[in-house]
Amino acid sequence: MKKIFITLIIALSFATAAYAAKDAVQIMDKSNNVYFYSGDDGRAKVTMRLVNKSGKERLRVFTMLRKDTTDGGEQKYYIYFYKPKDVKRTTFLVLKKMGGDDSRWLFIPVINLVKRIAASDKHSSFVGSDFSYEDVSGRATSDDTHEFIKEDKVEGYDVYVIKSTPKEKAAFTYVMNYIDKATYLPVRREYFNNKGAVYKVFEALEIQTVQGYPTITKRKMMDVKKNHYSLVEFSSIEYNVGIKDNIFTERYLKKPPKKYLR
């Protein structure tokens, strides 16, 4: 009788563990979609402040166009820079691939040259900020194993705490995600290195609903070690704009599509 009881308990605990893992993956999948794939496409004016440890600032202002090929899959990004002033009209194109290297092109207006930039590393910095390309455009949920840790309350949000560990070697050893139960947006992420220390912290500072899509309009990424952070604000957000596919080509890098930029 006792044996059966123990077997039952073990079986049950396996089942819950399996359930929890499945649950964690579902949460992360959903979160990924809400965070990175709202609508079929989107447009926003982005102001990025890169602040170093002495409080000095570098400013980036750009319009970002996004179009999804498939939800949770490939995406295209088009970026037009207004600031810094001396790089105005610089444009940037990123074709996000799943499971392969992205393609990136940069247009350098002063010499009217489009240059392809190698993109072997998705962990590298996005336009000189503390965000990596992956932080901006997402990371496939299947690249990590996800573990449900607990439910918690963070900055007034009720959250799921999920630990994601990369299956292959990555820039981080694991990430702690704090996913808002209501919107499924990440309100906080903590990146841990191989010494078990937090080295980067993501925070959602403001969430608004735009056209029915919950959107993080103000976010911050802090590099703990360098004491350097990037503060990003989104404005003029619009979803389902109907951006044409051919905008995301070399031709439009040189000749920015005015109607989408305003």
Place this chain on the structure above:
Amino acid sequence: MLKKLTEFSIEKPKTVIIITVLLTILFGAMATGIKIDTDPENMLSADNYARVFHDEVKERFGLSDFIVLGITASDSVFNVDTLARVEKITNDILEIDGVIAEDVLSPTTTNNVVLEDDTLVVRKIMPSAPKTDQEVQKLRNELAGNPLFEGLMISEDGQALALFIPIESKDLSFRIAGQVEEIALKYLGGERHYVTGLPVAEDTFGYEMFVQMGISAPLAGLLVFLIMLYFFKKISLVVSPMIMSMISIIWTMGLLIGTGNTVHIMSSMIPIFLMPISVVDSVHVLSEFHDNYCRYNNKKDTLLHVMNELFKPMLYTSLTSAAGFASLAFTPIPPVRVFGLFVAFGIAAAWLLTVTFVPAYIVLTVNEESLKKSYSSCDTEKTTRLISILKLLEKVVLNNGGKIIFASFVIALVSIYGITKINVNDNPVNWFKKNHKIRVADRVLNEHLGGTYMPFLVLTGAEEGVIKDPEVMKYIDTLQKELRAVPNIGKTTSLANVVKRINYILHGEDPAYDVVPDTQEEIAQYLFLYLMSGEPDDLDNFVDYDYTSANIWIQSKKGDNQEIERIVSFTEDYMKKNPAPRGLKSGWAGLSYINIIWQKAMVGGMLKSLLGSFVIVFILMAILFRSFIWGLISMIPLTVTILFTYGVVGLIGKDYDMPIAILSSLTLGLSVDFAIHFIERFRLRYAVAGNYQDTVDGIFAEPARAIVRNAVIIAVGFLPLLFASLVPYKTVGMFLATIMLLSCTSTLLLLLPFIKMFKKPLGLK
């Protein structure tokens, strides 16, 4: 008055010994919280302008002090095996605690901009070690002629490769250098490796300094002891000055540490300075005791007689020596001030112990019977050689006064000429012997690479973005070209190099585009491209965050202060003739630069302090002898000694460096001693004899013997320092020997002729 101290000590020796022991335990206990500081930066006070700027620049450009690991191969480091080893070594180094991993400069950690299949790639120079010869060749081609790495990380001939390892704090460098060395040994095959860098030199010096303190000081002590034993025969007698010397060192170091001072390179030399100074007085005591015992056959009476005769000169010599060192308190260099004041305290302590502890110790422990046996005979013929030489010398001196005075003037003049030739220079690396591995590493790496010494030239404008102005960028570029003409500058690197490199790469590696572009937009967009494709902090070492300030790395193959000074004055000269655009102001940072700043402060400070103590000693002498002229005469031997010593330094071309600067105060303090003893004895004898002739007859007896013994004991006793592995210790040994022998000679030779010359003004008959 004060003499009562000695009488009390002879009557109540036990009380004196107990008090001394208690005090020593007290001071010794204070020494337990010892804090060591080997950072030469602390030669400047924390609020010194150059130092504040240096720290600010380090912060602004994310610069750290670094260790250099050089790897050389006889033909080329560009081969599959060596590069694979470099990769492994780098990986291990990144794991060392205290290494700033993200700033390590190495082929596998530093970004390079290259074109691959018409794609701009910013990636590690060597993302992973090449596996085939073709891959090796490709890497070689990428680096050949690349101004960002050739001469810094890779030698032009391909024989050497260097890793620059930034560390969190300089005082970790000895430990980390050891670990780096271990890692290199673990992986390397036929290649050679070298570890160097200013922090390593400085921190290693700090480490070896303590080893030397543990070896040299006791060894010197042992030798001093043996020679005293040779002169005075009785172990129990000779032990007393040794103990006294040890106690005064314990008191001094205890007080130093107990009052919260760190043991700096300077203060670590206090024991080795105090040892000879503290022993000098008791050598006089022992010498006279030895020579007079036969007259009393009783140690108490002998001691009373000896102490009575020596009390005044010992007080004077201690006062003057202490004043000489205390005058260092006026230098602008904090560790030197501490050093001077505590040596002065040590001298005072040694005096107190010499007039109390030493007699008490002799009364209490030395066996009267055995003294009678060895010292009972007044037959001075026992020490014939010394005595007969001195007798001969006395005759020579008395008969050739004029010639001696003339000769001393000639020597003084030649010496002054030599002093004008003095070469003020220093380099912490040169504090090690020529064959020390740090010196070897320094030599080899600087043969192959652009230079391991890096002064930083910082140009700062008034507005944000000013550095991106093409005029500014071109100015920096031209300045760099000019600097290449300065001897020993192997390489310079700045933001201009990065901009030119991108321009060149973007234009299909066309050399016509290896120039600074003409518009700010172009410059800005190239840099933007670079930052877009690399890491946000890739350019931090060269430009500050808002492009207000640029940093030019200058690599010098030589780290001598003179070389760095030449670079600085060349640049300032150039900038005066060709003013920088947009009101850019220049400033300097880097350890090499800091070194020349404190050296300047040191040389100037030492000179002032030497002149100051010269005046103080003279005033003291005039007061003590209650005569202006006696004061003047007492200064003659030490003046000649100092002139001669530094004249020789100038004539033989030895660099006037930190140790030599410090020794000037020792020279003054020690060389006045003999004159005081001699003059005091002369006056005592004159009081008895009543005229000059009878006074000088036989004057080369007691004090002269003590003087010679003293000179020999200290000169020989410190000979082991000549074999120390650290050059400053060798210098101290060399100097002590020279000073002792010179001031002994000049005292014996010069005083009598000058006294004779000034007979009338002195009121002598």
